[in-house]
Amino acid sequence: MVNHSENIQNLVAKDTSHVQLSTAQLVEKSLKRGEGRLTETGALRAETGKYTGRSPKDRFIVEDGTLKDKVDWGEVNQPISEEVFDNLFTKVIDYLGQKEEVFVFNGYAGADEKTRLNLSVVTEFSWHSMFARTMFIRPETKEEALAMDAQFTIVSAPTFKADPETDGTKSEAFVIVSLEKGIILIGGTEYAGEMKKSIFSIMNYLLPEQGVMSMHCSANVGENKDVALFFGLSGTGKTTLSADAQRELIGDDEHGWNEDGVFNIEGGCYAKTINLSPEKEPEIFKAIKFGSVLENVALDDEGKPDYDDGSLTENTRAAYPLDHIDNARIPSVAGHPNTIIFLTADAFGVLPPISKLTREQAMYHFLSGFTSKLAGTERGITTPQPVFSTCFGSPFLPLHAKTYADMLGGLIDKHNVNVYLVNTGWSGGEYGVGKRMDLKYTRSMVRRAISGELALNAFEEDTAFGLSIPTSVAGVPKEILNPRNTWVSEEAYDEKALKLKEAFIENFKKFGTESEDIAKKGGFSL
CATH class of the missing domain: 3.40.449.10 (Phosphoenolpyruvate Carboxykinase, domain 1)
Known part of the structure; x- marks a missing residue:
């Protein structure tokens, strides 16, 4: 033995x-x-060979x-x-x-x-x-x-x-x-x-x-002790949006939620670095220094990283201690969340850039865990593909999905949390036709959602998905709030939106009869 x-x-x-x-x-x-190798900023760069991801x-x-x-x-x-x-x-x-x-x-x-x-x-x-x-x-x-x-x-x-x-x-x-x-x-x-x-x-x-909710999300907190959680799969902006100079970072990826509030499971951050720039992501860019590890990032002869080079992999990464972020919260604990953001990178270009969810819609989108896979990221993929990862983290969940969904639903009810769905993906058409949502607009919408300002706005229901979208957001062009208005052809938008709805409905069937009520009240209906 x-x-x-x-x-x-x-x-x-x-x-x-x-x-x-x-x-x-x-x-x-x-x-x-x-x-x-040592980079010019003092970070250690390593290559991982054949396996550049999980x-x-x-x-x-x-x-x-x-x-x-x-x-x-x-x-x-x-x-x-x-x-x-x-x-x-x-x-x-x-x-x-x-x-x-x-x-x-x-x-x-x-x-x-x-x-x-x-x-x-x-x-x-x-x-x-x-x-x-x-x-x-x-x-x-x-x-x-x-x-x-x-x-x-x-x-x-x-x-x-x-x-x-x-x-x-x-x-x-x-x-x-x-x-x-x-x-x-x-x-x-x-x-x-x-x-x-x-x-x-x-x-x-x-x-x-132990009665504690575990979550695949990032988290930050404002000066008024307002806590926000950001759920999302890789590439949706979870790390980027939580690293906000106006708020303290609790953590970028893994958290627990107990009777006292939220806490970070980790002591560091693990950010994707493809196309990283000091203009768009200054906090992350500055964090990559001595004590950090870069994975599969291309270096020139002088040790300068080229974050735009994806020749080794698109999944280039930086691991850095939490205290490398200037406004990190140490110890990484805070109170109960006021706001939850579900992030998706919709490459079909049909979901609104931000929408406020009902309790039932929140449960539906949490269980769905939607984002999309881009054309060209894998062999044989020529058009965007829908990706569904239960609870925004199915590869890491040993227990049944209902365990996590029931816990989150109970916590949302108990602490009266506002929940939003934010699309950091495409607008004006699908990938290859439209363009990706401008980060500055997304930041503006997210900040107003967290502050509570957005909840006071007027909302209208979009015709495709039954989601509540704001009629205006300060600092954001009004015409992009309803995605149907950004397409050249409204008929083409309707056709693409219908295909995505069908994918959602088909995916949700795997949860069986136990989740029929959630699908009926919070899901997309044809």
Whole structure:
């Protein structure tokens, strides 16, 4: 029988292991080992090779008797046997034991001390340890870190490649979560985001069990203690819109909502950097300095990043500590939200740039989790494609969607939260015809929604989706508020809007009869 804890402890106790190194030490190690380059701003740049994003088809949860009725098994939460896990665990531990150096970081997930998770990250790459130090919450002292008893441990061997025929995986890469043993086993992929999202998945399992809502969203707070949440999938503007110079940033991606308010699950931010500019996103641009990690960003000979270069991947990333943002809120906790923003990047160009949702509409759009995939982003995609990710984060949700939806609905009711749907995508036509919504207009609409000013405006119902859209917003051209008016042909708009409605309706069928009332009261009707 495999003694998992003892094997990890023996590995960490070896002379070749480096525990809780400082940022400077990790940068020095990374450069010496040839893992990355230093940019002109002092950030460490690394390339992740073949895998430049998550590998969802290679992610598994170990199936045991205690989980059968809790986990929402399927394409997202794929089951795997304990035997397969134990076999791979032994191989990975042996593999790391032969390395000249192994790196260990101990830290926390969750700024709320009552529900935070003690975690340990054991990996063969120095820059991966730096990534963990950047993204998770750091103990105040090294002594505190060394005394920590980890509840979950990530064991990561990026250069260990599985053999699907003998190891029971689907490819050379694997991310296997054992909820019972408190271990996340990663191999075959150098993409550091797998570590971050694995811990988020764990928190999405643990927090609801404690009566705490876990959320894939960013959050900020104003000087009047008005808290806003931003739900959205990658590329919708979650990080960009929450990094507002007029408000304190609580966090950019993962949060919990308990009886006291909201709290950040992480200690850092993980922003997409493709086309990043100091004009449009000054806070993020300035945050990328010493202590930050860049993934797959092109550099010139002098170490200057080219954020417009997507030759390695469009999914270029920057990981930076929360305190690199000038107006970050430390510790990253705040009160109950006043406003929730659902973000979508509608490449069909038919959804309004902002609309106020009823309670039923909020539940419908939360369960739908819509955005769109652009033409050219994947082989074979020639026109925009609808993407639906339940609760704006289905790849990271171990429990059934209804668990998260019921909790959010209850919190919206209890705290009388205003909810808006914001389209950061296209206007005047679909992708390739129209143009993307101007960020300055989106910021203006969002700020007025959060301040409460927008709720006092006059609204009208759009003819396509039954959404309430404001008749005017200060600082925003009136003609863009109703998307039908921005198209050259109203008939072409109606046709495209109908196709998107049909996609929504078809997707919502997966929730079955339990959600019929939400679909009837809050959904799109044909």
